[in-house]
Amino acid sequence: xxxxxxxxxIEHVTxxxxxxxxxxxxxxxxxxxxxxxxIDALATTTRDRIAQIADTIAQMAxxxxxxxxxxxxxxxxxxxxxxxxxxRVAALVSAIGQFIASQPPRK
Numbered sequence: 435x436x437x438x439x440x441x442x443x444i445e446h447v448t449x450x451x452x453x454x455x456x457x458x459x460x461x462x463x464x465x466x467x468x469x470x471x472x473i474d475a476l477a478t479t480t481r482d483r484i485a486q487i488a489d490t491i492a493q494m495a496x497x498x499x500x501x502x503x504x505x506x507x508x509x510x511x512x513x514x515x516x517x518x519x520x521x522r523v524a525a526l527v528s529a530i531g532q533f534i535a536s537q538p539p540r541k
Contacts, residue, residue: 435443
């Protein structure tokens with residue numbers, strides 16, 4: 435093999451390596467772009483989910499506040515009802531006592 439043939443062979447091999455390297459570089463760029471798109475899609479989905487969760491938490495907090503207010507109102511109503519019942523029982527006991535006291539003694 436002559437020196438010229440060797441140089442031609444080296445140039446041919448070098449050109450093949452450069453071509454393969456260029457193909458690999460393009461493939462890596464395509465993979466990188468695809469990965470970036472997937473990361474962006476995941477970030478968008480995550481942001482949307484976080485917003486949905488925040489909305490759900492806000493709705494639940496409002497519902498809890500409303501239920502707590504209803505419970506406080508119902509508790510107050512029950513306390514008043516118990517106080518009214520206590521007053522009625524006391525009045526009834528007092529009336530029975532007065533009735534018994536007004537009766538003539540039995541012989």
